[in-house]
Each structure stands twice: as structure tokens, then as C-alpha cells.
Amino acid sequence: MRILKLGMVGGGEGAFIGAVHRIAARLDGCWQLDAGCLSSTPDKAKRSADALGLARSYKSYEDMAAQESVLEGGIDAVSIVTPNHMHLPVARAFLKAGIHVICDKPLTTDLAQAEDFANECAGYDAQFFLTHNYSASPLIRQAKSMVADGTLGDLRLVHAEYLQDWLSRAPDADNVQAAWRTDPARTGGAGAIGDIGTHAYHLATFVAGQNASHLAADLSSFVDGRQVDDNANILLRFASGARGSIFASQVATGCENGLKLRIHGTKGGLSWAQERPNEMIFTPIGGVEQRLTRAGAGATDSANDVSRIPAGHPEGYLEAFGTLYREIALHLLGVEVAHDVPTLKDGVAGMRFIDACQRSSRDNAEWCAL
Template identity: 45%
Template sequence: MAENNQRLRLAMLGGGDGALIGGVHRIAARMDDRYELVAGVFAPDPAANRQFARTLGLAEERVYADYQTLLQAEAERPDGAEVVAIATPNHLHFPMALAALQAGLHVVCEKPMTLTVEEAEALARAAGESDREFLLMHNYVGYPLVQHAREMVASGQIGKLISVQVEYVQEWLTEEPAADNKQAAWRLDPEKAGAAGCLGDIGTHAFHLARFITGEPVSAVSADLVSHVPGRVLDDNVQALLRFEGGARGSLWASQTAPGHENALRIRVIGDKASLHWQQEAPNELLYAPLNAPAQRITRRDDLLGNAVGRSIRIPGGHPEGYLEAFANLYQALADRVRSGQSVAWLPGVEAGVEGMRFVEAALQSSQADGRWTAIRPVDTAAGRR
């Protein structure tokens, strides 16, 4: 397919006033000048929706009352939206993504992809029947050194995989949040967040990071989910043991009640020849420690990391890049696929969403059975990235 650098026309669902992730999506989409925001539904309240859209400079006729109206109207326009970004609470992901695929739009969807495994599998079928792209926003795989770690594991530089330790811990829900905290309110509501709290919100990120870097499916989980705040319905702390298909063992800790930890995502991947250590709060460094040899600090330099990873780097080594750039790398890779047909094997798709929900389902079942080892059904990825 010929190169085409024309901006993709982007619509957004959710992500209005007070929503952190909506602003992150908009910044990331603009970073490489590959998208133009043309339409949206940002809030359920009509007045708040229109007011927020005015702050973004959108034309009034392209600010819609609901997502159904947006999809229908944009499909009828010759300059209608081509991609829709879904930045809403979890319970809206499935109906919005399904409708967008059926309307012929490419989809960028926040995680977890759906509330249930059944919804995830139905969405996977719809994506498979569509010729549209589906991007699940596991943004942490956008970091260049995460991609480089994946390449090191795949090329055999750490040897046979022995163990994986991954953790994602935060402190922000250690106490009962204020009543007007919108971000906390829906995450603690099972009607909007689903059956998993911390597990679905950040545990899925930790799970996907381990799966992404190692390249190995997780076959079984033994999990213990608890809520430390009295009266809280959903889990806010998760401890889990993992069994990988190739025989490696792992552990996963996700918590939103860990005082002193702001956004501590880190992973250790250990083989019989070397180990790797990466942490999101220092994302421009990867520690490579070979057996019986000095450890090496690998930094984010495009002249050292290879062409594929180097494409995710915008500024010279030593100049810090971070969270927004990682998001932008996923948007850039999606634009490459849509406009020029470039293959981007690492880009998380709908199968990652199915795998994540099967992990959540198995972890919940395991915890309810006092940590009993519970199998995770494998995902068939033979049909491709979608």
C-alpha cells in the first residue's frame, strides 16, 4: 500500500472535563501530527458536553448527544471520522466498540476491553469479521525499552525463561476517596467497572506487560484478591502466582492501597543466562544483568536499539521521554497500519483484550476458591493481530 500521510479523522467518546485519560489520548494523537479530532461525545450531560467541546474548538454540529448519533452522522459525511477513541468507564467499552466496528470505523479502546469474557469474545468475532483495525490501549508497551526487552528475550539473550516478577502498585485508594472524585467513583462501582477493581484497572496492565515482554502465554493462576478499605465491594489489592506455558513461574502484585507508591509499575524477567529489570518511573533505562558478568545499563538511544524500536524515539538519548510519548507510539503505529499498511506486530489488539479478560476471570475464580490453581484458556491468534 502506498504511503499516505494525510491526517486520520478522529472522534472521541468520553474523556471530558476532569477525565485524565481523555486528555492523554488527545495529546498522544496530536504528537506526531497524524490525527485531527473532528467529532465527539464527551459527557452524558448535554450542556457539559457542548461546553467541553467548545474548549477543544470543535464545530457545534459535530458534537453529538450520544455515540449512536455520532456513528450514524459521521458515516454519512464525506469527511466523517475514520477512527474512534473510547475513553469511558469500562461498562461502555463493549457496546461502543462493537457499534463502531459495525459502522466501519477503526477503534482505539481503553482497557480492560470489556466487562466479561463473553463480551470480549463477541467483540473479537466482530473485529475478525471487520476490515477495521482494533487497538487496545496497553500504553506501557509503547516505551522503547519495553520493546527492546521483548526483542532481547525473543533473540535468546537471557536464555531459557525461568521466572517473572511484575508489580503495579499505587497509593491513591488507600483511604476512602472524596464523594466528588469522579475517577474513583466509577472504578469502585461494579456496575461500571465490572467484577474486578484493582485487578481490572491496573492488574491487567501488569499481566499484559509480562505477557508482552516474555512472549509466553500464562497457562494458570493462583490469586488472592482483597479489599483493605471497610465497605469497599471491589478488590484493591491482588497477589497472584503465575504459571507460564513454557514452564517458567511468576508472581504478580497489583495494589491501589500501597502508601508511598505513586505509580510503581516494574518487571523483572529472569532467564538461565541473564535477567532484565525495567520500571515505568525510570522508563529510559533497562538493566541487563548477565550471569557471572557485570550488569549493563541500557539507555534509550535510537542508534543502539535498532530500526524497529528506534521509530518509537523522538529525541536524542539523555533527553527524557515518558508516559505521553508511550501513548503516542501506539497512535503512531496505528496510523502507519491504516494509512500505509505497515505491519506492527507488537501493537496490542483485540486478542490481547480477550486474553486479559480470561486472566481476570481465572483470577477471580481462583481467589473465590481460596487460591486454587485455575487454568487460563488460551487465545487463538492464528487469524492475525486483530
């Protein structure tokens, strides 16, 4: 398979998610990182590029898009790992230049802007992908296939929660990661719901195979002076009749990265936790609880397709990210993959979720259509 050439915007010194994307991109040997505009500060961008040994470093993403699009051997795709408010302008520049985009979530900071962008993208040849990495975990793929083949019966309850505690207190002034995540100008006012709530919602709807039709949300800001939500309690209604909930918090003391999913139908239920990604509990109605393991006895083809190592060896966050990068590469090379990777429609769905949460909470948790 031809190795694709990758660029990156953002993700320089002090960034967390940029390093994750770089590891994921090279995990399966599908991508080679060649170019970047790793910071909006030129000196920092240059230092970051030199540290990574990049062939080409740019002072602006506009220059990078323009020059890479005409360069022989230029990049095939760009990875966008900037704060949220920069996702769309960067994506637009590269899509216009004919370069594919792999973008961190959420899509942007405003629903209307996201919908306009989706219409605009219909006129581009280049493609847009969104990195909801948890959807590529092997047992999540198995859960989705079990729902789709009727193992759980008709769905009744869909619950996801994502609990952290790292923003339980006002962060130090030099905490760059906290600074932009709690800045309404760079997040569109979406704190926990944008940062981790969109992951929980995408995971729930990905496995359930359906988006929610209505929600009721109570958003809170517990830390004094904070201008974005740091806690969200959300009820969901699905057109199928199923009911659900999302609990997303960055002030849940004692929780590190507690993403969990529980789905219950007329024939059985499933439970999975990201901090124990190699096991999932399945309980058929009236039956004995079963512990399903990644690549173990009872693993489905959809799970085995994205498992790299034998059962019993831990495989998790980085590998799931790597699976998305591999599947995006295969898709761009015209090779069929078993699951659709997250795209622009998933980004717009995430923005509809954020917008409905904010509207509902402003109206004292009134039910809102998505």
C-alpha cells in the same frame, strides 16, 4: 502521510485519560480530532467540545456513529475513553458503522461478553485496537527483542508489579475517577486487577512473548465498604515451564505509579521501572550489571525505532502513548510497522486474566486455567 480524522467518546470535563489520548493522538501529527460525544450529559458534552474547538459535538454515541459514517470527511476512527462498562456498546456501534475503534483497556467487564464480541468482530471490516501504552516504551521494545533473540536464554521468571496508593482511603464523594473505578456495576467487580493489573499482565506477557497458562490469585479489599478488589497477589505458570507473578495494588502507601518488570532467564536478567523509563538493567549470568539507556550505546533497532529524541533527554508515558497512536495510523494506512499493536486478542487475553483471578480468589487461591 495523510492525516487521519479522529473522534472521541468520553473524556470530557474532569476526565484524566481523555486528555492523555488527545495529546498522544496529535503528538506525531497523524491524527486530527474533529468530533466527539465527550459526556453522557449533553450540557457537559457541549462545554467540553467547545473548550476543545471540536468541529462536531454529539449528544449520543449512537448518533455520532450513524452520522459520521455517512458524512463526507467523517472520522476514520473513534477513541473510546469511557468507564469500562461502556467500552463494548460504544465499540460495537462504531464498528458496525465501518469506523475503526481505539479503545482504552480493559476490553469490557465480562469474559463471556468479550469472547462473543470477538466472534462478532470477525464479520466487521473496521478494526479494533487496545491502548496498552506501556508496550510502546522504547526499552520495553528492546526488552522484547532481547528475549526473542535469546539474549536472556530460556525464560525462568517473569515478574511484574503495579503499585499505587491513591485509593488507600475511601475517596471523596466528588472524585469521579475513583467513583467509577470502585463501582462493581461499571467495572464488573474488577478493581485493581482491571485498572492496573491488566497493564502489568500485558507488559509481562508482551515482553515474554507468551501468555500464562494457569494462575493462582489472592484478591483483597482493604478499604472498609469497598466492593471491588484494591490489592492482588497472583502467581503465574507458563506452558514453557517459566514461573511468574503479578502484584497489583492501589493501597500500597507511598507508591505513586510503580509499574516494574523483572525477567530472568538461563543467560541473564532484565529489570525496568516505568517511573525511570529511560534506563533498564541487564545482567548476564556471571557478568557485570549493565545500565542500558534509551537511545544510548547498546540500544537495539526496535528501541531506536520508537525513540524521538537523543539519549539523556527524558521520554516516557505520553510519548509511549503517542507511539501507539502513530503505529495504529500507519497500520490503517497500510504501512508496515515493526511490532503488532495491541488488538482485540489482547483485550480478550486481559479479560481471561481478570476472570481467572476472580475464580481463583473465590476458591481460596486455587490454580485456574486461563
